Amino acid sequence: MTPKKEKIIYEASLLIHSLGYTNTKLSDILTSSGIGKGQFYHYFTSKQDLADAVVEYLIGTMKHDIFEEVLDQPTAPKLRLNQMLDKLCAMQFENQAQSGCALGNLAIEISEHEPVLRDKISSFFKQWEEKIQRALDELQQHGELDKKVDTAKYSRAMIAMIEGAILLMKNKQDIQVLYDITDVIRNEYNLNEE
Amino acid sequence: MTPKKEKIIYEASLLIHSLGYTNTKLSDILTSSGIGKGQFYHYFTSKQDLADAVVEYLIGTMKHDIFEEVLDQPTAPKLRLNQMLDKLCAMQFENQAQSGCALGNLAIEISEHEPVLRDKISSFFKQWEEKIQRALDELQQHGELDKKVDTAKYSRAMIAMIEGAILLMKNKQDIQVLYDITDVIRNEYNLNEE
Amino acid sequence: MTPKKEKIIYEASLLIHSLGYTNTKLSDILTSSGIGKGQFYHYFTSKQDLADAVVEYLIGTMKHDIFEEVLDQPTAPKLRLNQMLDKLCAMQFENQAQSGCALGNLAIEISEHEPVLRDKISSFFKQWEEKIQRALDELQQHGELDKKVDTAKYSRAMIAMIEGAILLMKNKQDIQVLYDITDVIRNEYNLNEE
Amino acid sequence: MTPKKEKIIYEASLLIHSLGYTNTKLSDILTSSGIGKGQFYHYFTSKQDLADAVVEYLIGTMKHDIFEEVLDQPTAPKLRLNQMLDKLCAMQFENQAQSGCALGNLAIEISEHEPVLRDKISSFFKQWEEKIQRALDELQQHGELDKKVDTAKYSRAMIAMIEGAILLMKNKQDIQVLYDITDVIRNEYNLNEE
DNA sequence: TATGAATGAGCTTTCATTCAT
DNA sequence: CATGAATGAAAGCTCATTCAT
Numbered sequence: 001m002t003p004k005k006e007k008i009i010y011e012a013s014l015l016i017h018s019l020g021y022t023n024t025k026l027s028d029i030l031t032s033s034g035i036g037k038g039q040f041y042h043y044f045t046s047k048q049d050l051a052d053a054v055v056e057y058l059i060g061t062m063k064h065d066i067f068e069e070v071l072d073q074p075t076a077p078k079l080r081l082n083q084m085l086d087k088l089c090a091m092q093f094e095n096q097a098q099s100g101c102a103l104g105n106l107a108i109e110i111s112e113h114e115p116v117l118r119d120k121i122s123s124f125f126k127q128w129e130e131k132i133q134r135a136l137d138e139l140q141q142h143g144e145l146d147k148k149v150d151t152a153k154y155s156r157a158m159i160a161m162i163e164g165a166i167l168l169m170k171n172k173q174d175i176q177v178l179y180d181i182t183d184v185i186r187n188e189y190n191l192n193e194e
Numbered sequence: 195m196t197p198k199k200e201k202i203i204y205e206a207s208l209l210i211h212s213l214g215y216t217n218t219k220l221s222d223i224l225t226s227s228g229i230g231k232g233q234f235y236h237y238f239t240s241k242q243d244l245a246d247a248v249v250e251y252l253i254g255t256m257k258h259d260i261f262e263e264v265l266d267q268p269t270a271p272k273l274r275l276n277q278m279l280d281k282l283c284a285m286q287f288e289n290q291a292q293s294g295c296a297l298g299n300l301a302i303e304i305s306e307h308e309p310v311l312r313d314k315i316s317s318f319f320k321q322w323e324e325k326i327q328r329a330l331d332e333l334q335q336h337g338e339l340d341k342k343v344d345t346a347k348y349s350r351a352m353i354a355m356i357e358g359a360i361l362l363m364k365n366k367q368d369i370q371v372l373y374d375i376t377d378v379i380r381n382e383y384n385l386n387e388e
Numbered sequence: 389m390t391p392k393k394e395k396i397i398y399e400a401s402l403l404i405h406s407l408g409y410t411n412t413k414l415s416d417i418l419t420s421s422g423i424g425k426g427q428f429y430h431y432f433t434s435k436q437d438l439a440d441a442v443v444e445y446l447i448g449t450m451k452h453d454i455f456e457e458v459l460d461q462p463t464a465p466k467l468r469l470n471q472m473l474d475k476l477c478a479m480q481f482e483n484q485a486q487s488g489c490a491l492g493n494l495a496i497e498i499s500e501h502e503p504v505l506r507d508k509i510s511s512f513f514k515q516w517e518e519k520i521q522r523a524l525d526e527l528q529q530h531g532e533l534d535k536k537v538d539t540a541k542y543s544r545a546m547i548a549m550i551e552g553a554i555l556l557m558k559n560k561q562d563i564q565v566l567y568d569i570t571d572v573i574r575n576e577y578n579l580n581e582e
Numbered sequence: 583m584t585p586k587k588e589k590i591i592y593e594a595s596l597l598i599h600s601l602g603y604t605n606t607k608l609s610d611i612l613t614s615s616g617i618g619k620g621q622f623y624h625y626f627t628s629k630q631d632l633a634d635a636v637v638e639y640l641i642g643t644m645k646h647d648i649f650e651e652v653l654d655q656p657t658a659p660k661l662r663l664n665q666m667l668d669k670l671c672a673m674q675f676e677n678q679a680q681s682g683c684a685l686g687n688l689a690i691e692i693s694e695h696e697p698v699l700r701d702k703i704s705s706f707f708k709q710w711e712e713k714i715q716r717a718l719d720e721l722q723q724h725g726e727l728d729k730k731v732d733t734a735k736y737s738r739a740m741i742a743m744i745e746g747a748i749l750l751m752k753n754k755q756d757i758q759v760l761y762d763i764t765d766v767i768r769n770e771y772n773l774n775e776e
Numbered sequence: 777t778a779t780g781a782a783t784g785a786g787c788t789t790t791c792a793t794t795c796a797t
Numbered sequence: 798c799a800t801g802a803a804t805g806a807a808a809g810c811t812c813a814t815t816c817a818t
């Protein structure tokens with residue numbers, strides 16, 4: 001992967017995050033990347049091909065920021081989940097609550113009609129669920145979570161709350177929505193005390 | 195509003211639900227509605243104008259189905275909330291878990307760049323929150339909900355869970371995701387009968 | 389078929405005759421026809437679609453000029469064949485021996501890779517063979533052609549001589565080539581005397 | 583001429599034979615030849631320049647196969663012409679009747695608009711005519727051909743039949759067309775042994 | 777009202793050619 | 798000699814919108 005290609009993917013990811021895949025025009029990408037039309041097709045076979053690369057890049061970023069740096073750490077489960085929420089809030093704050101979740105947006109834009117991309121995103125969400133579930137299992141073992149909750153369902157529900165919160169936040173263009181709902185998450189999953 | 199105009203809006207709402215606003219072409223709408231180009235511009239000044247009407251229609255449908263028929267009813271709060279969840283699940287089941295939430299999709303597609311539509315959707319979500327909050331307040335008064343929860347935040351969080359669940363469901367193209375997460379909602383908000 | 393569509397097909401047929409299918413650009417056709425890009429796609433679904441129409445038009449023209457006006461006439465076979473050759477020579481003379489046989493050119497350009505167009509042209513050549521063969525059969529019956537020649541093969545061979553003559557004529561950009569070879573045809577098929 | 587350059591010309595000739603000059607892309611040639619872009623422009627100044635070389639190569643091949651190995655041989659004229667036809671049939675059989683005559687195809691594709699290439703091909707056809715004419719003259723001297731035929735016209739007509747036969751054969755994608763018409767040639771020019 | 781022909785800016789993509797290394 | 802990154806004009810095509818009837 002040449003630096004140029006990485007640059008194109010990065011610039012495209014910003015555009016797609018803000019505008020969506022369809023609304024991002026090749027000309028936008030060319031302008032942002034500072035390349036010519038022909039050059040683009042030297043690196044990618046099509047706009048679709050770039051979309052694949054962007055999705056992989058976005059998933060890679062999330063895996064790095066959320067999995068490797070937080071959920072995969074050998075720290076206490078409560079800490080991991082709190083750090084995860086902090087980080088997600090920080091990401092949206094940096095974006096000024098404007099564009100929402102890049103992968104969530106794409107999931108909604110393409111899931112019904114683009115099976116390949118859908119599966120990539122779906123696979124990411126599955127991994128995320130598993131890592132949260134592991135944390136919830138640990139909490140349960142430590143008696144910090146109600147014994148009878150189904151951690152598989154609850155980890156998925158936590159992601160749903162996060163994605164839904166970001167959706168509502170984007171719709172209101174107001175970061176407070178995300179803060180409020182992460183508060184509720186911390187309450188409901190006993191992430192607050194001590 | 196002539197029946198023809200209503201027909202156009204209805205057919206457009208189906209297409210936009212499945213394809214998104216940008217990916218829905220005027221020609222698709224004309225074909226579905228069985229009208230000609232000139233006819234369209236007789237009823238609408240632009241595609242944007244139609245989008246406004248579609249959003250109003252979608253909001254109107256939700257208000258009828260969820261507000262008037264359920265949340266505004268003088269029934270027990272637990273029943274109202276359960277019926278609301280049942281209805282939302284039924285709607286997605288009918289759609290075979292394919293397209294997700296029409297308003298949620300649009301919220302994500304247009305919130306950053308189309309203030310007028312964003313505000314319309316945002317206003318709908320706000321009303322929804324208020325009606326859920328009212329139900330939660332009643333539950334609290336009946337001692338069926340923890341006294342210290344902030345019902346404003348919790349009603350918003352419930353919508354976040356619902357929208358997030360539908361997002362994940364659409365991404366997996368599997369209704370079970372929605373069922374699982376509504377189970378969690380019922381648990382957490384003490385909606386299961388006893 | 390609207391006059392506009394006919395005009396596009398006609399102008400395209402001239403361009404394709406001279407330049408070939410691939411070398412004829414949509415922009416050439418638009419300029420010749422005096423229409424805009426969008427209008428073209430109102431009448432045709434693609435450049436390929438136009439090619440189909442052009443082939444049909446070219447075949448139709450040949451059928452009219454060579455079949456209906458000459459070979460299908462109830463005149464003497466020798467006269468019909470001579471008139472056919474005269475007409476073919478006249479057509480190339482009008483074109484100043486520049487572009488050759490429109491259908492022959494297309495046959496060479498597309499036969500290996502475009503089965504649909506190939507079959508259309510092939511079907512035209514087959515009909516042409518049959519009509520010449522009928523004339524040759526009549527000649528044989530009148531004792532004006534050697535009894536033992538296989539009229540099926542000889543009619544096909546006559547078309548081969550014509551198409552080959554036009555090919556060589558085009559290559560030399562000299563009508564005389566065609567005249568010389570039609571002379572040979574008239575000799576060999578006893579079309580001269582009286 | 584380096585082996586690499588010869589390789590490029592050879593691979594290009596195969597592609598141009600099948601696809602035509604315009605439809606053969608530089609990238610196809612690079613792939614087939616296993617070279618890079620820069621390498622190509624080291625050997626050729628342009629695609630046109632390559633086309634010149636390909637035409638020379640194709641003409642050279644025909645001269646070797648048809649002239650040197652057959653028509654220039656000091657054998658009997660009837661044998662030479664029969665061997666020529668046999669060889670031409672064999673070449674098309676090898677190609678499975680798919681692509682036709684490489685030089686005939688190019689003649690049709692470029693004669694109207696590329697004078698340099700046209701003249702090269704035209705010059706080849708002229709030489710071919712002369713060599714056939716010489717054979718016909720010898721046949722006439724041996725009393726094996728009608729005295730009064732104009733051997734110049736008849737040699738050209740023979741090439742026309744061959745090229746026309748290959749055109750029809752390519753259009754039908756059926757080698758039998760060529761076989762049938764060469765049969766007629768052998769009849770008409772008294773080439774069948776007796 | 778109603779039709780669909782016409783427009784044209786802009787889209788994704790192609791491709792011969794040039795250039796830096 | 799050799800590579801392949803870079804260029805950009807031009808290709809085929811799309812689509813919201815306008816206009817003549």
